[in-house]
Amino acid sequence: MPVRNKTSAQPGLTGTVRVDRRTKVLLPRLRPGDIAVIDHLDLDRATAQALLDARVAAVLNVSPFLSGRYPALGPALLAQGGVLMVDRLEGLQHVTDGSRVRVHDEMVYVDNKPVALGREVGADLLDQEMTQARSGLATQLETFTHNSTEFLRREEALLLHGEGLPSGGARLAGRPAVIVVEGQEHRSELRRIGAFVRERRPVLIGVDRGADVLHEAGLAPHVVVLENSGGELPSAATLRAARDVVVRVDRGDRRPLEHLERLGLRPVRVETSATSEDIALLLADDGDASVIVGVGMHATLDEFLDRQRAGLASTYLTRLKVGQRLVDATAVPVLYSGRLRPRHLFLALLVGLLALTVALATTPVGQEWLAQAWAWFESLRSQVAGWLS
Known part of the structure; x- marks a missing residue:
């Protein structure tokens, strides 16, 4: 897991680095907290979502996240996910896959030695470059x-x-x-x-x-x-x-x-x-x-x-x-609201019969019918009780 260093001697973010210039090959190897090293010009949203799903702590890019040709959707997605982004990195040949590195102030450190320098892409810079990129559409x-x-x-x-x-x-x-x-x-x-x-x-x-x-x-x-x-x-x-x-x-x-x-x-x-x-x-x-x-x-x-x-x-x-x-x-x-099922028809019929019964109960004829029905029910209940006793 990544460690946000809190001591003055070791500031920045530390994690295991995963390196591959082919992003599709790299994605399956990523684990939560890893630092992904890619070479992906104009990061697209699908790749950014895959990096977020892998729960990486930082993405280090040899190429620019935004070249200015068009407003790529990936960098904004990573920024919303709180992922540290550094691009235009130089010196990554000194970083080996699986090693522990520390990223601080746009510098990548291995064993506390600076080995690569890039440019941190924050919210302000991202907004500025997105505006410029829209002009290239x-x-x-x-x-x-x-x-x-x-x-x-x-x-x-x-x-x-x-x-x-x-x-x-x-x-x-x-x-x-x-x-x-x-x-x-x-x-x-x-x-x-x-x-x-x-x-x-x-x-x-x-x-x-x-x-x-x-x-x-x-x-x-x-x-x-x-x-x-x-x-x-x-x-x-x-x-x-x-x-x-x-x-x-x-x-x-x-x-x-x-x-x-x-x-x-x-x-x-x-x-x-x-x-x-x-x-x-x-x-x-x-x-x-x-x-x-x-x-x-x-x-x-x-x-x-x-x-x-x-x-x-x-x-x-x-x-x-x-x-x-x-x-x-x-x-x-x-x-699409779905097919009409038999239970839907039964429920509608039941509600209709209940409404009809309530309406009849408010009329003299309906009250007489209900009284006769109740008398018939009581007679039937008495007969059943007599058979069972």
């Missing part, structure tokens, strides 16, 4: 437009005609589909559509660790879509429970998927530059799902730009492709 939109054109040129067959997509064992035609990805408040969103899932019995598709989210909720994913990038996989139990496992690989990547085959799985490969999340959407759309409910996948302009990866154009064009089929999970409780 026009340039980012131009780049985004160009990337979208290039992606469409490369992936036209996949995007427009579904070429290369597996036929999937889980029957989708005419059924709703629920796609779960790790995102902001994805667990609460899944809980809020619980009635929809129970009553409509949709095809459940988990994307990467989103499959574990389904499994933890007591739901077995029908399809799991994975990114073959060396990141953390869903649990073996989750993968074995799925009917189909689909793996997104880069074009030309012919390496065998031994890590999945060792689990007794027969994964299906999809070669594309699209993301695993977008492959899940295209699978549901190609399978003619009646509606696609997205859990954890929001797509405002800020969130599109926040992705800042090769999949940005993929995400945009895929959502254009699936069109009106896609519904955000946050909208489902508003649009």
Whole structure:
């Protein structure tokens, strides 16, 4: 666990450092109180949320948290979580994975020796840089437009005609589909559509660790879509429970998927530059799902730009492709009130009969009927008592 040093000789924050320039590889190794060392330009919100979920004490970044190209959403999320942030670090080659370090006044110490210097990113600096970054949105939109054109040129067959997509064992035609990805408040969103899932019995598709989210909720994913990038996989139990496992690989990547085959799985490969999340959407759309409910996948302009990866154009064009089929999970409780159950009809009938009885009791005829009914009941009770005695 991290230690906020209180003595004058050892001020600052001390903890175990975890180092990896590949953030996806680093995340599974983090433990509460660790100090994460990354090289992540323009930290996105999804990665920041993963760092918060790992309960790190500090994040040391070789690259700037905000480059000024666009207002990345990750730094603000870390700041709200009280995580110490230092970026533009120099000298981290002297910091080894697993060692104990101390961070104080933008300096990193190993055995009380200063080895790396950076820039602490506080609330004031973050506000200033976010304001500057918003002015760069026009340039980012131009780049985004160009990337979208290039992606469409490369992936036209996949995007427009579904070429290369597996036929999937889980029957989708005419059924709703629920796609779960790790995102902001994805667990609460899944809980809020619980009635929809129970009553409509949709095809459940988990994307990467989103499959574990389904499994933890007591739901077995029908399809799991994975990114073959060396990141953390869903649990073996989750993968074995799925009917189909689909793996997104880069074009030309012919390496065998031994890590999945060792689990007794027969994964299906999809070669594309699209993301695993977008492959899940295209699978549901190609399978003619009646509606696609997205859990954890929001797509405002800020969130599109926040992705800042090769999949940005993929995400945009895929959502254009699936069109009106896609519904955000946050909208489902508003649009879907649930099926009418027999008990609902019985309760309404019971309330109606009670209201009718009360109304009749206020009339002379109704009072006479009630008196006759009571006399009949007393007679019946006397007869039963006589039989039992």
